[in-house]
Amino acid sequence: MFSxxxxxNRGEIALRVIRTCQKLGIKTVAIYSEADAESLFVREADEAxxxxxxxxxxxxxxxxxxxxxxxxxxxxxxHPGYGLLSENAAFAKKCNEENLVFxxxxxxIIASMGSKxxxxxxxxxxxxxxxxxxxxxxxxxxxAVLAAKEIGYPLMLKASAGGGGIGMQLVHxxxxxxxxxxxxxxxxxxxxxxxxxxxEKYIDEPHHIEVQILADSHGNVVPLWERECSIQRRNQxxxxxxxxxxxxxxxxxxxLEAAVKAAQHIGYSNAGTIEFLVDKEQNFYFLxxxxxxxxxxxVTEEITGLDLVEEQLKVAVGEKLSFTKExxxxxxxxxxxxxxxxxxxxxxxxxxxxxxFQLPQGDGIRNECAIEAGxxxxxxxDPMIGKLIAWGGTRFEACSRLKLALEEYKxxxxxxxxxxxIQTVSHKQFLSGYTTTQFVNEYYLPTLTSTK
Amino acid sequence: xxxxxxxxxxxxxxxxxxxxDQVEAGQEVVILESMKMEIPVSVEEGGTxxxxxxxxxxxxxxxxxxxxxx
Numbered sequence: 001m002f003s004x005x006x007x008x009n010r011g012e013i014a015l016r017v018i019r020t021c022q023k024l025g026i027k028t029v030a031i032y033s034e035a036d037a038e039s040l041f042v043r044e045a046d047e048a049x050x051x052x053x054x055x056x057x058x059x060x061x062x063x064x065x066x067x068x069x070x071x072x073x074x075x076x077x078x079h080p081g082y083g084l085l086s087e088n089a090a091f092a093k094k095c096n097e098e099n100l101v102f103x104x105x106x107x108x109i110i111a112s113m114g115s116k117x118x119x120x121x122x123x124x125x126x127x128x129x130x131x132x133x134x135x136x137x138x139x140x141x142x143x144a145v146l147a148a149k150e151i152g153y154p155l156m157l158k159a160s161a162g163g164g165g166i167g168m169q170l171v172h173x174x175x176x177x178x179x180x181x182x183x184x185x186x187x188x189x190x191x192x193x194x195x196x197x198x199x200e201k202y203i204d205e206p207h208h209i210e211v212q213i214l215a216d217s218h219g220n221v222v223p224l225w226e227r228e229c230s231i232q233r234r235n236q237x238x239x240x241x242x243x244x245x246x247x248x249x250x251x252x253x254x255x256l257e258a259a260v261k262a263a264q265h266i267g268y269s270n271a272g273t274i275e276f277l278v279d280k281e282q283n284f285y286f287l288x289x290x291x292x293x294x295x296x297x298x299v300t301e302e303i304t305g306l307d308l309v310e311e312q313l314k315v316a317v318g319e320k321l322s323f324t325k326e327x328x329x330x331x332x333x334x335x336x337x338x339x340x341x342x343x344x345x346x347x348x349x350x351x352x353x354x355x356x357f358q359l360p361q362g363d364g365i366r367n368e369c370a371i372e373a374g375x376x377x378x379x380x381x382d383p384m385i386g387k388l389i390a391w392g393g394t395r396f397e398a399c400s401r402l403k404l405a406l407e408e409y410k411x412x413x414x415x416x417x418x419x420x421x422i423q424t425v426s427h428k429q430f431l432s433g434y435t436t437t438q439f440v441n442e443y444y445l446p447t448l449t450s451t452k
Numbered sequence: 453x454x455x456x457x458x459x460x461x462x463x464x465x466x467x468x469x470x471x472x473d474q475v476e477a478g479q480e481v482v483i484l485e486s487m488k489m490e491i492p493v494s495v496e497e498g499g500t501x502x503x504x505x506x507x508x509x510x511x512x513x514x515x516x517x518x519x520x521x522x
Contacts, residue, residue: 342487348489
């Protein structure tokens, strides 16, 4: 096993990786921007180095500086967490060239899954169902309109390099497509440095369900069940749970099999997630593959008893997976909610100083959080400040524990989405277990206007 | 003269007006980027843009003046 690793990330995920390293006796090196100097993850690491000014392109995305710190500190490997450099093929390549193990798959695999257009082509080859659409980049509005006519409206216009919902829009007509095209292309260019756009048929009442897999460098791929992440706002996940309350055992088994096939086809190693859209008839289609640890990995850990960061580290040093698909039993139900520093009605960010802070405790309750009273939530990074996870023997028990914990969550000084989360997890539609990606539009937003 | 403030700390992503432009009430003048989200800033009342205080790429705090409207 490694004796020292560098964590190229911040916040709760940096702290999460540190915790597993402490358990395994691995020393940790943190990097931080000037805005994060006082953060909990900086104090918890064995060593910490300032990597630059607050904006991410001057700190957490500064690959050369991060690699130089890794070498100087004597770290043998780099854990990228999620977001930031975690799916940056050039960074993974640089690490390898400098004899640092990048805890993730090869740079070639990261690149092939990072382009959604390339990923669609690859998955089609692998025999994994993809959504009807086009597999080339649309150069102009005219090209988009012609392609759209062939597939038929409504359609999703998407950025090939996109993520976090940026550069993505639902269009119902030629008029809407023309209106949306240039703006989204420009946004994709400025956020991802790549303006390649494509179209996919819109799936009605879509469920977002993803399969967690673990793959070692010896060709073994084991699925760790699925997570349903249908509840989203601004195309970003808010509530995630395992198992999915929607799909039946046959669909589940087919999805797990498709995910394993996808990973094997590309020669994947590391923890990974294959995201699918599932329609109301339980047909499923490949959406994208994330070649890193996911934000929502704790729900999988809660129902399987595994430590996914530990498994990532073992795979990275070349160990074989110590279990098979049959060994991974599913136990109970787990639900995670993301706590965002934002207005619960408009979803606009709410940076500021946290004046009072106390995490809820209780049976089956787990917190992943890297803030404390006195922490400053700055405008430079993602608004997610923590995650609350509830486990229960049944989904009903998990829902009840989660609601109680949310009501006890004490955070003052900034606005958070906690009121929205309480409404969501106690809504009868959520409790019934039928949630689609339109949940917030259909069931949450209307409750705001009716109480005005 | 009315001052238009940022309303939120963030980076100036786009400046949509220049000095001398006519604007209508509710029109967006600047788009900020904060916590990976685009936040439009609009004028409350119509008029003429008298001064633009920010450039694209600038960092602003929540009560910083962005433009003056006459």
